Amino acid sequence: MNDVLRITPRDVVAAEESDRFDRFKLIGWWDQARLSRARVLVVGAGALGNEIIKNLALLGIGQLFIADMDRVENSNLSRSVLFRESDNGAFKATAAARGAKAIYPDIKVQHFNGNVVHDLGLGVFRWADVVIGGLDNREARLSINRSCWKVNRPWIDGAIESIDGSARVFVPDGPCYECTMSQQDWKLLQMRRSCNLLSRPEMETGGKTPTTPTVSSIIAGVQCQEAVKLLHGMPTLAGGAFVFNGVTADSYVSKFQRKDDCYSHDILEEIVTLDEGVDTITPRELLSRAQAMLGATAELELARDVLEKLICPACRGEERIFASLGKVSGDKVWCPRCDKVRREVVTFHKIRGAEDFLDRPLAEIGVPAFDVVIARSAAGEHAGRSIGFELAGDAANVLGELLSSDEALELV
């Protein structure tokens, strides 16, 4: 048999792959196989997110998870390379996933059309080697930061405004996003929260920020370049920022200070992977596993405050909600039976064993699919220990074609 006849379809694919990424291989340290194994979570598929996803697809990143709750509007089309007019009304994450596949057909991609703060399980953060943010508000950044720290994952934040921008790299256990927050940042965050406890979703969509496709491509370019270096185990901006002034075309790099009393520095010591998902396990079952490992004082801790119920002080009427507090609309606070009476808001984020909802599946008390529920022990020989229980029974559903048995790249 001559050599030509021995070429299999797999060889042809391999040849095409090598052609596609030929120029990268001229860079001495470049490892295309590493990028093709890499798992990246992109939160936000707006102006920055589009540029980030475009770059990752061009670079040959193998596995991509895209999360965004919004839909494409006409005003997005001037800043979003992956969207077309025909995408108007479609979910941004869906349209961006389609765009990524069009650029690099071999990319495995999953999209999540939901709220990254309230609906995205911590298991997705743990799945990722690196998280890249295309976000536009403090609350989402703080939530992503805390999620990344819990499961020990680096994240790369980007921020743009008019023609200026910055890219920041946060790697556990160095300085994090929360360490960089000023008094003023906290004030703005708290002010919005206390104004109306139930209106946080409005804050997430926030005001409209002026941006351009030119600055989003500059900042997303730096974010993705840092991601490539991180994935190769090279030194990065970790604990620092690249700051770009579009007016003067000046840029500089700054370093952050780590704050020892920062609440985000909470890396879970151990994560146990469970076969169950949010529909198939109850708080009672989970609590008993936690107590078997951490002793009788173990309690469960959810990542978000859950709105348990609303009670009317006038008619004593009670309504059970069980949804992440920030997701519930502000109108809900008014009693539907009484005239202009605000109802009392009852929330929880810990489960100690005396609650009357212990036998409901976790999904019914507001825990998102593929989440990691934390167990902590307050006293006894395990005092201060924390264990995460990953609800991996949901992984196939949430990860779709990204589900695989490959080991994560070890970066941190």
Ligand SMILES: [Zn+2]
């Ligand atoms: Zn910190």
Ligand SMILES: [Zn+2]
């Ligand atoms: Zn009432």
